[in-house]
Amino acid sequence: MPEVVNRFLKYVKIDTQSQPDVEDRYPSTEKQKDLCKILVSELKELGMEAEMDHYGYVFGTLPSNSDKDVPTIGLLAHVDTSSDAPGANVNPQITVYRGGDLTLGNGIIIHENDNPELKNFVGKEIITSDGSTLLGADDKAGIAEIMTAVHYLLDHPEIKHGTVKIGFTPDEETGNGTKYFDVKKFGAKFAYTVDGGGMGEIENETFNASSATFKIEGIGVHPGTAKGKMVNAIRILSEVIAMIPQATAPETTEGREGYLHVHNVKGAVDGAEAKLLIRDFTKEGMENKKYFLSKVRDLLEERWPKAKIVLEIKDSYSNMVEVLSQYPGVVDHAMEATKLAGIEPKLALIRGGTDGSRLCFEGLPTPNIYTGGFNFHGVREWIPIFAMEKAVDTIVNVIKLWHDKS
Numbered sequence: 001m002p003e004v005v006n007r008f009l010k011y012v013k014i015d016t017q018s019q020p021d022v023e024d025r026y027p028s029t030e031k032q033k034d035l036c037k038i039l040v041s042e043l044k045e046l047g048m049e050a051e052m053d054h055y056g057y058v059f060g061t062l063p064s065n066s067d068k069d070v071p072t073i074g075l076l077a078h079v080d081t082s083s084d085a086p087g088a089n090v091n092p093q094i095t096v097y098r099g100g101d102l103t104l105g106n107g108i109i110i111h112e113n114d115n116p117e118l119k120n121f122v123g124k125e126i127i128t129s130d131g132s133t134l135l136g137a138d139d140k141a142g143i144a145e146i147m148t149a150v151h152y153l154l155d156h157p158e159i160k161h162g163t164v165k166i167g168f169t170p171d172e173e174t175g176n177g178t179k180y181f182d183v184k185k186f187g188a189k190f191a192y193t194v195d196g197g198g199m200g201e202i203e204n205e206t207f208n209a210s211s212a213t214f215k216i217e218g219i220g221v222h223p224g225t226a227k228g229k230m231v232n233a234i235r236i237l238s239e240v241i242a243m244i245p246q247a248t249a250p251e252t253t254e255g256r257e258g259y260l261h262v263h264n265v266k267g268a269v270d271g272a273e274a275k276l277l278i279r280d281f282t283k284e285g286m287e288n289k290k291y292f293l294s295k296v297r298d299l300l301e302e303r304w305p306k307a308k309i310v311l312e313i314k315d316s317y318s319n320m321v322e323v324l325s326q327y328p329g330v331v332d333h334a335m336e337a338t339k340l341a342g343i344e345p346k347l348a349l350i351r352g353g354t355d356g357s358r359l360c361f362e363g364l365p366t367p368n369i370y371t372g373g374f375n376f377h378g379v380r381e382w383i384p385i386f387a388m389e390k391a392v393d394t395i396v397n398v399i400k401l402w403h404d405k406s
């Protein structure tokens with residue numbers, strides 16, 4: 001087996017599932033550090049400096065082997081796996097794909113029709129779980145690919161490179177991957193997360209994201225004597241929801257389209273509340289959606305003068321292309337590195353956020369490189385060995401390109 005596969009099979013057997021909505025400790029689950037500790041000792045075995053801090057962040061350094069002045073490049077992946085599917089006792093399976101549906105056992109089938117990319121890997125080896133758990137390619141494939149690439153660079157001193165910083169982070173799946181990430185201590189000028197999907201995809205865009213809350217204050221009166229007095233907040237809130245167009249909901253949009261998503265409501269006669277997500281790839285689209293919500297509030301205020309209607313909007317993160325477009329070399333080098341690995345590169349967008357998008361706005365421009373995996377966060381996760389090897393080549397190439405083009 002290639003090194004990247006041996007590493008991957010080792011890492012996926014370590015349960016590192018994180019837990020959402022944990023406020024009082026970091027990382028959200030202590031067991032994530034089990035893998036972090038192994039990674040520290042593996043980096044040291046390779047002859048690199050490495051350490052884990054008390055949050056679980058693993059930082060390692062591959063020193064420059066060149067006299068040239070080359071910017072320090074970071075490589076990042078996350079150790080935790082999603083809580084959307086079982087993550088303990090992962091039993092990886094390697095199958096030579098012969099076409100058609102892929103049966104995993106435990107009644108789980110990866111259907112050819114739902115996975116059009118499968119046809120690109122006929123005759124090649126694919127790694128899956130046994131159907132009872134997720135696989136953990138998100139993002140242990142990224143870790144295995146970075147470790148293998150770094151090992152390759154150490155074994156090939158004839159490939160000249162600048163300083164490379166390695167970072168393995170906890171709690172990405174809970175949205176807190178960069179919560180205590182010290183950009184300054186990490187010390188990279190530019191970085192790449194290796195946390196993407198299908199072979200050849202370089203992700204340079206995320207949503208702009210805000211959240212909105214409609215708070216309706218009604219007037220509660222005994223229903224027997226309520227005529228002309230009661231103002232039912234539930235009725236007003238249902239009008240708010242009815243005004244949110246169905247054509248701009250997550251279930252009716254894709255690709256570059258944004259959405260308004262009502263995801264939580266609660267209420268009684270005297271008070272009701274709805275929570276929404278606002279998502280768009282452009283600033284203008286965000287402003288339009290926010291303006292639309294303010295019009296909904298204005299209209300209902302007119303219709304219900306005795307109620308109190310409050311709209312609160314909070315920005316959460318921004319499209320990282322805003323930052324990355326100022327440093328075109330970062331994405332260009334990743335595209336060229338993919339091409340040099342013999343794979344057609346493709347720019348892709350993320351209908352969500354990433355650790356990279358937050359790092360971009362903290363001063364560390366960080367696009368996302370493919371791992372090669374599909375169907376993340378579920379029992380139907382799969383990853384071709386061929387794609388993992390190409391990801392390793394891409395990482396080696398990108399480090400080399402930063403040296404050669406500096």
Ligand SMILES: [Zn+2]
Nearest residue numbers: 138139172195
């Ligand atoms: Zn991930």
